Amino acid sequence: MRPQADQILRTIATTLITQYLPGIEKENEKTELGLSALLMMVVSEEFDRAAHRRIEENNALRRIFAESLPAIKDDDLKRRVREASEKAEDDYHMSVLDKLNCELQEVFIELHTHIEAIEGEGARHINEAIWTELENWTKRREFTIWEMAFAMLTKAATRNEGE
Amino acid sequence: MTEEEMVERFKVYLSDQMPDATNIEIDSVRSIVGGASRQTFSMKLNITYKDTEVLKRVILRREFESGIIDTKVRTEWDAYSAFFNTSVPVPELLWIEEDPKWMGTPFFVMEEIVGCQDFFRLFLEAPYNAVREKVGERFCEIMGTIAKTDPAAVGLEDKLDKPAPDECWRWELDWWEENINKNELEPHPGLRAAIRWLRRNPPPPAQKVGIVHGDMRGGNFMFKIDGEIKAILDWELMHLGDPLEDLAWSLNRLFSWEDHDRLGLMLPRERAIRIWEDVSGFKADPEVLLWWEIFSSVKGMAIWISMNEVYSAGKNSSTIICFGGMFASDLQGRILLRQMREVS
Structure with missing residues (x-):
């Protein structure tokens, strides 16, 4: 098996930060290289989860769509939500997964707007499910390297008092 | 524009502006990384007139x-002109040029404030953690002073559009939502829910339509090791509006990620609000401030989304733009979600 792309990116980023960054003197070049290395780590993190995140999210959105159908009062929206709940992945290229994910999210926003305006226990239950999904939406997009990034930026940003 | 190009073109501009100068030298040029709104350079000018030599950074x-x-x-x-030589410290202005023939786009030049820091995360570490509360107090005093300044008295009233007190929130929310509509690369369902909440629960009219810096936060002012603030910078978002907007933006948890209860990692939140109230003379009602804090997260998202868009579209390939957009939209999204869970 060949090294995976995420591993290659992480390794190159570590080499840049530990071996090359300390030798650079110009502040802007140092920051540029440091940020580039950190972005490689971000991309590495995203690489591993990219397909999973989109497919998991599409499944979650379709589940909410299906559960919401009885509560939707607008026929046109109901039709579109039903159609969206039946859309499935048939191509796993990231660009195609992204396109479907964006389509589903557009419907999700419309559904949320509609549900917010409806009174009653059923609508409140769906609204809560939507907010739980919004929490998951945010979590799926979190990156873990920011602490390291902050520390690096602080070091790079410290100016000599004489400057 | 590269440093070399900038130096050459700026020299030509200076020669045109100062026909009496016999020699113009530019050196110690440094590109300042971090600015997402402007290309910023620091440099040393050495200008000779007949028998006088002028050095200026x-x-x-x-x-x-x-x-x-x-x-x-x-x-x-206009902002720097309005506040120069007042208790709101700003650098001295030198030239402004809006004709793109000189540098490709409009630019201006001001004195460089030296011997200072601007990165707010330094407050987490020695020696700056020892002065962070002092800096924070001064920062809140200045923010309160900006809020109470009469725009007409500093020549800004005729230069900026003035909303009615009950329209301040809507002007801002409309403008930032328009930016989101124009720039988002993927739908943001949580952000859209927040915008709808803001429209359903508008704040009361502004206590006064005042000067809003627009980006009043750590990173946009220069401070010294003794705690003194030497300059408030980055006024490009200045407008007339509800002064609570600045207070709320400065409290944005993105700028105090490691210590949410301190404004800009400097001052405990409640003390910061009290100082601002005392100096400005306005009240920061907690419910109204909450509206403006949620608005701040929406505004933040609009900015970070725009950064992602310009990078993605190849309009600006600067690494700081990519990095800033990626990390800030992640953290701001988390902040906004937590805020919305408290109110929805």
Whole structure:
């Protein structure tokens, strides 16, 4: 098996930060290289989860769509939500997964707007499910390297008092 | 524009501006990384007139060809002009040029504030953690002073559009939502829910339509090791509006990620609000401030989304733009979600 792309990116980023960054003197070049290395780590993190995140999210959105159908009062929206709940992945290229994910999210926003305006226990239950999904939406997009990034930026940003 | 190009073109500009100068030298040029709204250079000018030599360190700020948010150098210039030599410290202005023939885009030049820091995360570490509360107090005093300043008294009333007190929130929310509509690369369902909440629960009219800096936060002012603030910078988002907007933006948890209860990692939140109230003379009602804090997260998202868009579209390939957009939209999204869970 060949090294995976995420591993290659992480390794190159570590080499840049530990071996090359300390030798650079110009502040802007140092920051540029440091940020580039950190972005490689971000991309590495995203690489591993990219397909999973989109497919998991599409499944979650379709589940909410299906559960919401009885509560939707607008026929046109109901039709579109039903159609969206039946859309499935048939191509796993990231660009195609992204396109479907964006389509589903557009419907999700419309559904949320509609549900917010409806009174009653059923609508409140769906609204809560939507907010739980919004929490998951945010979590799926979190990156873990920011602490390291902050520390690096602080070091790079410290100016000599004489400057 | 590269440093070399900038130096050459700026020299030509200076020669045109100062026909009596017998020699113009530019050296110690440094590109200042971090600015998402302007291309910023620090440099040393050495200008000779007959028998007099003038040395000056300056900052040149130039509009990007494709800016993150559409802002003008003229707005910054007007702000610095309004507050120069007042208790709101700002650098001295030198030149402004809006004709793109000189540098490709409009630019202005001001004196460089030296011997200072601007990165707010330094407050987490020695020696700056020892002065962070002092800096924070001064910061809140200045923010309160800006809020209470009469725009007409400093020549800004005729230069900026003035909303009615009950329209301040809507002007801002409309403008930032428009930016989101224009720039988002993927739908943001949580952000859209927040915008709808803000429209359903509008704040009361502004206590006064005042000067809003627009980006009043750590990173946009220069401070010294003794705790003194030497300059408030980055006024490109200045406008007339509800002064609570600045207070709320400065409290944005993105700028105090490691210590949410301190404004800009400097001052405990409640003390910061009290100082601002005392100096400005306005009240920061917690419910109204909460509206403006949620608005701040929406505004933040609009800015970070714009950064992602300009990078993605190849309009600005600067690494800081990519990095800033990626990390800030992640953290701001988390902050906004937590805020919305408290109110929805």
